Amino acid sequence: MISLERLIDALASLLETRGYQVMLSATDPTVLTPRRLLAPDCLLPVLMRMAEEIWRQRAGQVSFGLAIDPDRNALCGQRLRAVHHAPLSLLILCTDQTLQSVADARNVILFEALEQHANTLCAVPASQPTPV
Template structure:
């Protein structure tokens, strides 16, 4: 199992080194720090689930063993509790592919863009959360 703090650190580094800037919408350019955006109750469950879907499309029905549960207080209504079966490097690479697909030429990624991409990428499929 990956430490969520280690995962957040790695993805925050990805955002910073690749120059990605995530905004809440095209009209609201409020700057949120990468660590806040990548909190388990913010965009982390969304990004990791999309990374999992990219990997599934390339490698078959292989799950990251995500433990995601509903949370009415979370930004997207979900909280990531654990990642049981994926190496950190794979999650970072697949997340980078997701962000590349959504980012504009200046590296700006909107939450709406992530949502559209998630719908196209994931469709009706759902990850099977692992028991924690």
């Protein structure tokens, strides 16, 4: 299992290195900080679910073992609790591919574009770890 703090650090570094800027809308110039965006109750569960789907499409029936729980106080209504079965490098690569798919020429990512891409990409529910 990957430490969520380690995952958040690596993804924050990806956002900063690539120069991605995530904005609420084209009319709201507020740019959200990478650490806030990547909180387990913010975009992290959505990005991990999208990364899992990208990998599944390329590798077949593969599960990252995402533990995602409903959370009515979370930005997207869900909270990521754990990633059980994927190496950090694969998570970063698949997340980067996701972000490249929705970023414009200036590397700006609008929530609306991210939501549309997520709805298109993720037609099936997220994987869940098998209880022991």
